[in-house]
Amino acid sequence: MSRAYRYYDAPTGPMLIVATEEAICGLYFAGPERKREIVPDAAAVPDDGRPILAECARQLDEYFAGARTTFDLPLLLEGTPFQLTVWNELAKVAYGTTMSYGELARRAGLPKEAVRAVGSANGSNPVSIVVPCHRIIGADGSLTGYGGGLENKEMLLALEADQLSLL
Numbered sequence: 001m002s003r004a005y006r007y008y009d010a011p012t013g014p015m016l017i018v019a020t021e022e023a024i025c026g027l028y029f030a031g032p033e034r035k036r037e038i039v040p041d042a043a044a045v046p047d048d049g050r051p052i053l054a055e056c057a058r059q060l061d062e063y064f065a066g067a068r069t070t071f072d073l074p075l076l077l078e079g080t081p082f083q084l085t086v087w088n089e090l091a092k093v094a095y096g097t098t099m100s101y102g103e104l105a106r107r108a109g110l111p112k113e114a115v116r117a118v119g120s121a122n123g124s125n126p127v128s129i130v131v132p133c134h135r136i137i138g139a140d141g142s143l144t145g146y147g148g149g150l151e152n153k154e155m156l157l158a159l160e161a162d163q164l165s166l167l
Helices: 051-064 081-090 101-107 112-123 150-166
Strands: 004-010 013-019 024-029
Touching: 004 051, 013 051, 024 051, 081 101, 081 112, 101 112
Parallel strands: none
Antiparallel strands: 004 013, 013 024
16 A cells, blocks of 8 residues: 655644545644654655645645644544543544543543543554544643653643634
């Protein structure tokens, strides 16, 4: 399955979109200070005109403009069965809301002892923003680790809260 990538200039900084012919398989905050290098794996080619890449960028534009609260993109999530369970539950966290890692574990049907593993799965989410890992916070309400940087997590949560206040 061939993959292509393109960069997206988000208000939060550069992002990297990776897709197969039919599905988004990666959306990362890019750059040397992030978990993801600015160039994806060697097998991916630069944007070769795949409509899915343009559609993802369009939906991100709408999200950042406050005109989109959910994404309608086909996704190819590759992970362990545990990660997929967490990511599927994570995808259900509503726009403008937050929940703790413990609550995410509970909703995924996992024991409370799995909270650290849930946090690790959350941190391995390959499709940030679309699968909203930024909406998961500490049990005490604090903003905790985020692969895109805590400043971006704070900005995304503020964007969503501001848009909800306008509805």
